[in-house]
Amino acid sequence: MRSRLPFLVPAAAILAAAAALAVSAWYGRAAARQARLETVRLRAREAAGEVVRRFEGRIRELVARESERPFYLYQHLYNPPDALAAQFVLQTSPLAAPTDPLVDTWFEILPDGRLSLPQDPPEGQGDTAARHTVAREVLPELLARVHRAPPRPPVETVAAAPPPPAPPPPAPAVQASPAPP
Structure with missing residues (x-):
């Protein structure tokens, strides 16, 4: 009976190569997906930056126009x-x-x-x-x-109520001193 050992070594090598190929393909797809996601993130960040720049420009125009308004x-x-x-x-x-x-x-x-x-x-x-x-x-x-203070809770009325007046200071206590003899 012939030994199966000569067939097992090449079969193991082929299986190892196939496993390595599958793992590298899996990592390659993951890296490609990560690169695509990074590209999408970069484009989104650039688009958001452009929107912010345009909005800031509009706000600057509005502030300049309102500053000139009587x-x-x-x-x-x-x-x-x-x-x-x-x-x-x-x-x-x-x-x-x-x-x-x-x-x-x-x-x-x-x-x-x-x-x-x-x-x-x-x-x-x-x-x-x-x-x-x-x-x-x-x-x-x-x-x-x-x-430049932290914001307070919202007010409920349009006109602010004046603070209550401070109570008057107490009158000093008068002590009767004994009359001299």
């Missing part, structure tokens, strides 16, 4: 300085209508802490939903940025 346009009605009329002229602010997709609403913080919106008619007549939304969601963070 303060009185943030009020509902204003007297245009270039009006050539013999009587007093009032005009509705151009900011009362939406003009920029980046801006939800314009507002002005009055010295007493209330908000003035170009959309609101004077004396607070009209829908105040936008005012309350701005006061609740935007004003705390805006004031925190201005004062």
Whole structure:
């Protein structure tokens, strides 16, 4: 009977080569997949960077335009300085209508802490939903940025309530001293 050993060695070598080929093919596919994923990530990062650059450019344009805008346009009605009329002229602010997709609403913080919106008619007549939304969601963070303090929880009212007055200091206690004899 012949020994099977001469056949086992080449068979083992062929199996080892096939296993090595399968493992290298598997690693090669994994490396190719990783390279494709890295390419996709790189393209996505570049696209996101381009979107951010365009958005920053739009924001810079908006800030420059708003910096040039006169303060009185943030009020509902204003007297245009270039009006050539013999009587007093009032005009509705151009900011009362939406003009920029980046801006939800314009507002002005009055010295007493209330908000003035170009959309609101004077004396607070009209829908105040936008005012309350701005006061609740935007004003705390805006004031925190201005004062460089951490933002506080949202306020529930438009006008800030004054702090309660401090109680008066207690009167000094008077002790009666015994009368001299």
